[in-house]
Amino acid sequence: MKKARAILIAGPTASGKSALALELAERLNGVIVNADSMQVYEELSIVTARPDETDMVRVPHRLYGCVPARTAYSTGDWLRAVTREIKTVTGEGRLPILVGGTGLYFKALTEGLAQIPDIDPEVRAACRDFAEKAGVEGVRAALTGVDPEAANGLQDLQRLTRALEVVRGTGRPLVEWQKQAQAEAVLPQADTARLVLAPPRPWLHERIGERAGLILRPGGLAEVEELLKQDLPASLPAMRAIGVKEARDLLTGEASFAEAAERLTVATRQYAKRQETWFRNQMGNWPRIDVAKNSSEALALEFLGDFERRYL
Template identity: 35%
Template sequence: MTMVDRPEPPPIVCVVGPTGTGKNRLALHLAQSLDIAIVNADSRQVYRDFPVVTAQPDAQEQSVCPHYLYGFLPTSDKVDAGSFVRMAREVIAEVLDNGRLPVLVGGTGLYLRALVHGLAPTPPIPESIRKKVASVVRHRGRQWAHRVLSRLDPEWAAKVHPNDRQRVTRGLEVRLATGTPLSQWHRQQTRTPRYNALTLGLDTDLAALTPRLESRIRRMLDAGAEDEAHRAWARCPDPDAPGWTGIGCAELLAMIRGQLSREEACRLWLQNTRAYAKRQMTWFRKESEVFWVQPDARQWPLELVSDWLQSARG
């Protein structure tokens, strides 16, 4: 097949930005005028036990248009960029076959980059190194492991939260097995896109976002976040389970186990959410071809998507 004959990559829209900026609200606004399906691109909203804590769309929101990849994974199971890409590609193909536009919504930048541009060519990790790293992280703790990662691969460490045992562990494994930082492996990703992606980024600053984050945490608590965490702990009493590493989940678990008071857990929850939002801002600011819009903007993003879609579909 020649370059001229190569088919155009299928169209998708990505709605990105820091946590708490209203990405799903914008997508639902698009659904009022466009035939879309919303696909989750947030690594925490996949967990079945935490619909409130991870701010998954509720039943009323999901009734507006089809939603995919929300709340299906047990707390004990893990998801990574590779498994997300496999699931998302299947869903996107189904959505396109049904004549709808896939709109990916979420703040996990690595997942979206891997989806559009492919996965970084990281080598297999010897089982001996996997076991050694897992043992050390388990006995020394996540905070210690993140400090070690900050010395071995500061660029990757800056992108992951200390509670994210899976990604911290992956960074240590790759660095120890290959001598090359995981961040450097990721820079070798192909830049030939698999999708014709229009990316809308919700633009804000940390000072303006912080009160919204604080208010959102209060709403989550009012909506039963503590009871949700208690039920999840009854089903999965393993503090190292992947589902417990998420922000909000980890702090509520510490409260349940008597390690933090309710006040301390809420304060740490806000602190960690704010730090995560800052990392997300840094990540997406480095991404090219993002159309930045204000969190409460509605008409201009709709016009932008409509015009782009008309052009993309010829």
């Protein structure tokens, strides 16, 4: 019987991933490791629904709030950091439990990541400055003649900007690098126990609405206010975290509470839908669990029964 080296828990925002991870970590001598691209930023705790101090006391957590918002943290950065954390946690005789909603992180972890050379800092800075001024469509237009596949296939400003950095910094489009042999996977799927939380949409939408209300309360607003004081470029990933714009509009009077809450709810629902699409298309062989049927404790016990039969 092969022993699992880690448990991987993916799912859309507000689906209850953290609660399930806590239950499993307590029962399996586990350490929870972040696999969410927004929860790495130290300034964004409430906005990104990062585990709170009570959760941190229950079991150890790693790679949460570990990067300043001024950093453009990439998938490669996370992969290097998580590789170190998995080695450390395993060396302590504990089980890594990776939790998050960033599908690309899980894909890189279990399938490997294309080895793209480091981009000259001046090229990166120039591309990010251009992106901040030109926006999504401006970057898309700049890519059309040099990397049409990225221009047509990517929708997110961060990824479009990354494609522009790569083609300008290496002279080759991103897709060519991605087709090359990838680095060996840190955690091949066969070495892991995996699951995707797949709640019914009405249940998820209700929880998303509740979370929107929390972000726009005094704690979340104060968090965004402090972030805005740094006067960071709008192109940075942290500045595009869902909730930052909506909270800013409420703070400046550009939106009422009801308007900001509605915009935030809609944006979060759209993001959850994109996450679910990624999980279906890119992680279709991962077991799926309907988390609306039982409590996190009951789900943990159900998962543990199968985990023990397979891996212990």
